[in-house]
Amino acid sequence: MDTLFAFVISAVVLLFFMRRYLKDLKKSEARARAAAEKAKLRSDGPRAQHPHIDAEYCIGCAACTSVCPEGDVLAMLGGKAAIVNPFKCIGHALCADICPVGAIAMVMASPSVSADMPRLTPEYETSVPNLFIAGELGGLALIKNAVSQGRDSIDHIANRLASQRTSSPSPEVHDVFIVGAGPAGISASLRAIERKLNYITVDEGEIGGTVAKYPRQKLVLTSPVEFPMHGKFTKTELSKEDLMAFWSKVLERADFQYRPGEKVEDIRKGEDALFTITTTKGQYRARAVVLAMGRAGSPRKLGVKGEELPKVMYRLIEADHYINKHILVVGGGDSAVEAAMGLAHQVGNTVTLSYRQDSFSRIKERNSQRIAECIRKGKVTVLYNSQPVEFKARSVMLDVKGETREIPNDFVWIFAGGEAPNAFLKKIGVGFGSRDLTSEAGNEVKRAASKTGGSPVLAGR
Numbered sequence: 001m002d003t004l005f006a007f008v009i010s011a012v013v014l015l016f017f018m019r020r021y022l023k024d025l026k027k028s029e030a031r032a033r034a035a036a037e038k039a040k041l042r043s044d045g046p047r048a049q050h051p052h053i054d055a056e057y058c059i060g061c062a063a064c065t066s067v068c069p070e071g072d073v074l075a076m077l078g079g080k081a082a083i084v085n086p087f088k089c090i091g092h093a094l095c096a097d098i099c100p101v102g103a104i105a106m107v108m109a110s111p112s113v114s115a116d117m118p119r120l121t122p123e124y125e126t127s128v129p130n131l132f133i134a135g136e137l138g139g140l141a142l143i144k145n146a147v148s149q150g151r152d153s154i155d156h157i158a159n160r161l162a163s164q165r166t167s168s169p170s171p172e173v174h175d176v177f178i179v180g181a182g183p184a185g186i187s188a189s190l191r192a193i194e195r196k197l198n199y200i201t202v203d204e205g206e207i208g209g210t211v212a213k214y215p216r217q218k219l220v221l222t223s224p225v226e227f228p229m230h231g232k233f234t235k236t237e238l239s240k241e242d243l244m245a246f247w248s249k250v251l252e253r254a255d256f257q258y259r260p261g262e263k264v265e266d267i268r269k270g271e272d273a274l275f276t277i278t279t280t281k282g283q284y285r286a287r288a289v290v291l292a293m294g295r296a297g298s299p300r301k302l303g304v305k306g307e308e309l310p311k312v313m314y315r316l317i318e319a320d321h322y323i324n325k326h327i328l329v330v331g332g333g334d335s336a337v338e339a340a341m342g343l344a345h346q347v348g349n350t351v352t353l354s355y356r357q358d359s360f361s362r363i364k365e366r367n368s369q370r371i372a373e374c375i376r377k378g379k380v381t382v383l384y385n386s387q388p389v390e391f392k393a394r395s396v397m398l399d400v401k402g403e404t405r406e407i408p409n410d411f412v413w414i415f416a417g418g419e420a421p422n423a424f425l426k427k428i429g430v431g432f433g434s435r436d437l438t439s440e441a442g443n444e445v446k447r448a449a450s451k452t453g454g455s456p457v458l459a460g461r
Contacts (some may be wrong), residue, residue, distance in 0.1 A: 050089040050107065051096060055080045057103035064095035064104060070364055088362060091142055119431045123156045124149050127431030128269060130288040132157070135184030136210075136295040137421070143183045143211070143243075144225040150187030150292055151228050157288045158195040174198050177277050177286035179264050182209020183243075184292035186250060190228035193255050200286075201256075202279060204263035207247050209294055211240055264293075267428040293421065300416040302330070306391030312412045316342065324348030326408040328396050330388060331415030332360055337367050339413055344379040351379070352407060354386045354398060388412075 051064070051074070060079040068074060069092055075084045081104075083089070096104040117139045124132050132153040135146035157176050178188050181203035192199035206212050211220055220240055226232040227246070235242065250256055259281075266278040267289060277284045299314035301307055319342035329340040332355035344351040353371075360368060374380040383400050390397040396409040426432070 050086055050091070051083065051093075051104045052107045053081050053083065054103045054105070057101050059101055059103075061100060063098045063100065067094045067098045068092065069094070069366075072365070085361070091145055117432060118425055119433055124153045125156070128429045130157070130160075130273070131267070131269075131275070131428075131430070132288065132290045133430075134188060134290055134292045135180070135182065137291060137293060139295075143220055146182065146184035146292070147187040147225050147227060150184035150189075150290070151191045153290050154188050154191035154195060154197070157290070158192075158197055161197075161287060171198070172285060173274060174200055174284060174286040176288045176290060177275065177284055178202070178290045178292060179277075180209060180291065180293035181207045181258060181260070182211060182292060182294055185209070185290070186247060187227055188290050188292055189256060189258065190230070190250065193253075194228050199257060200259065200284065202259045202262040202264065203293075204261065204280075206260055207251060207258065208244055211243055269429070291425075295418070295420050298419045299414070300419055302388065302414060302416060304388050304391060307414075309391055309393070311393075311410065312391055312414065314414050316413055319343050320346055322346055322349065322411060325350070325410040327351045328388070328407070328409050328412045329353045329415070330412065331355065332357055332362065333415060333417075334363050334367055336413075336415035337363050337371050339415065340380050341367075341370060341374050343413075344374055350408075351381070353380055353382045354388060355382065355384055356387045358384045 053064075053074075058080045060076065060081070062076050062081070064081050065074045065076060070085075070088045073083060073085050073088045074081050074095060076082070077084075081095075091106070093106050096106050118133050118137065119127055120133060120138055124134055124138060126133055134149035134153045138149065154176065161175055175197040176188075176192055176199045178185050178192070178199060178201040181189070181201055185201055185203065186207070189199065189201045203209070220238055220243060224232050225238075230246070233242075233246075251258065263280045264277060265280060268276045268278075270276060273287075275286045275289050277286060277289065301314075306312070316339045319339070322343060323346045325348070327343050327349055329336050329343070329351065331337075331353075336353065336355075337360065340351050340353040343349050360371065363371070371380065371382075375382055383398065383405075386398050386400040386405075388396055389399050389404065391412055392409075394408065394410075395406050396412065398405045398407065422432070
C-alpha cells in the first residue's frame with residue numbers, strides 16, 4: 001500500500017512538472033514565433049554569413065540557442081532549432097561549432113538579400129582576379145573574422161604567386177597592395193611579412209580603422225583571436241585599448257610598410273595583369289590587391305534642417321568630455337545605444353535616445369539588458385517612434401508618434417550607419433551579389449554525411 005501511494009505521489013509530481021515544462025515551452029515557442037514574424041516586417045533576412053539548420057538532422061538539444069552571444073538569433077520551434085532574428089547574426093559561428101550532430105552550416109545570404117554586397121569566392125577573391133576583399137567590406141562585422149580573412153587572403157596570394165613566378169620579381173612592382181590598416185589590413189600586412197612578400201599598406205586615416213574611433217574601454221573582442229607573427233591573445237576579452245596597444249607595437253616594426261593619410265582614388269588592371277593603384281600621393285604597381293578598408297564609409301546624414309550645426313556629430317570618441325549637457329542620440333543600433341549609455345554615466349548629463357521604431361530589435365543581448373536597466377533607473381530617456389525634424393542652437397524638434405515636441409539640447413550624435421563604398425567598388429570592376437548558397441547548404445550537409453556513414457558533419461565553414 002505504501003509503495004502504491006509513493007508511486008501515485010511521484011506520478012503526480014512528475015505530471016505537475018511535465019505540464020509546467022510543456023506550458024513554458026509553449027510560451028517560449030509563442031515568443032519565438034512572434035519574434036520571427038516581427039523580424040520579417042523589419043528585415044528581408046541576414047545580410048551576410050548566417051547559420052543554415054538542417055531540420056532533418058537537428059536533434060532538438062537547444063545547445064545552439066544558448067551559445068549565441070547575440071541572444072535570440074536562434075530559438076526552438078516545434079522541437080527543432082530555427083532562425084527567428086536572422087538580421088542579428090554577425091557570423092560568430094559558435095552555434096555551428098557546438099552542434100553535436102553537425103546539423104548547422106554557415107552560409108552566405110541569398111542574392112536577393114546580398115545584392116549590395118561584393119561577390120566573393122571562398123578565398124575572398126572578387127570578380128576581378130587577384131583583387132581580394134577582407135573584413136567588414138565583405139559582409140562580416142566581427143574583428144576575429146576580419147583578422148582571419150586578412151591572413152587567409154594573403155596566404156592565397158602567396159601560394160598563387162609562388163606557382164606563377166618564373167623570374168626574379170621587379171622591386172618596382174609590389175606583390176600585394178593592401179588598402180586599409182584596420183584589423184583585416186594589419187593582419188594581412190603581418191602575414192605578408194611572414195610570407196616574405198613585397199607589400200605596402202595605405203590608409204586614408206589612422207591605424208586601427210573603425211576601432212580607433214570607438215569610445216574608451218569599449219569591448220571589441222569576446223573570443224580568442226590570433227594575429228600573424230604574434231600568436232593567440234591570451235585574454236578572452238579585449239578592449240579597444242588592448243588592441244590599440246598591440247597595433248602601436250606593430251607600428252614600431254621596421255618591416256611594417258605602412259603609409260597613413262593616403263587615400264586610394266582608383267585601381268586599374270592592365271593587359272599585363274598588373275594593377276595600377278592611384279592614391280592622393282602617387283601611383284603604385286602590384287600583382288595583387290587586398291581591400292580591407294571597412295564598410296562604414298562616410299556617415300549617413302538624415303537631411304534634417306540644422307544638421308550642419310557644429311553641435312551635430314556622427315562619432316563619439318570620448319564620452320567623459322561631455323558633462324552637464326542636454327544630449328540627443330539618434331539611432332537604434334549598438335553604436336547608438338552604447339553612446340547613449342556612455343554619455344548618461346557622465347556627471348550631470350540628460351540623455352535622450354530617439355529611435356524611429358517601436359523597440360530595439362538589432363542590438364546585442366548584453367546591450368539590450370544594459371539599456372533596459374538605464375531606462376529603469378532614469379539615466380536614459382528613450383523616445384520610440386520618433387525622429388528629429390529640426391536641430392536648433394539650444395534645442396531639438398522631434399516628431400514623436402506624429403506630434404512635434406521640442407526638448408533642450410546642447411549636443412546631438414547621429415548613428416544612422418554609413419555610406420558603403422559601393423560606387424568605388426563598381427568603378428574598379430567589382431561585381432555584386434552572390435549565388436544562393438542557402439538552398440545548397442542542406443545538400444552540402446547531406447553530401448558530407450554520406451561520406452561519414454550517415455552522421456552529418458559541419459559544412460560551409
